[in-house]
Amino acid sequence: MTEDTNDISLLVREFWTLTGSNDFASVQAPLAEQFILEWPQSNERIRKPRGSHR
DSSP states (O other), X not given: OOHHHHHHHHHHHHHHHHHHTTOHHHHXXXXXXXXXXXXXXXXXXXXXXXXXXX
């Protein structure tokens, strides 16, 4: 893996670890300001709150 790919993999693992902890306030920490996650099967859309910082 390249360094960029490794960084992305670590970010994805951190996101899912935090999501699994059910501490949803902490989930936003590693996300970019423009982050959007869409779950089409349940019609959910998750965005990083505006004004929050990394």
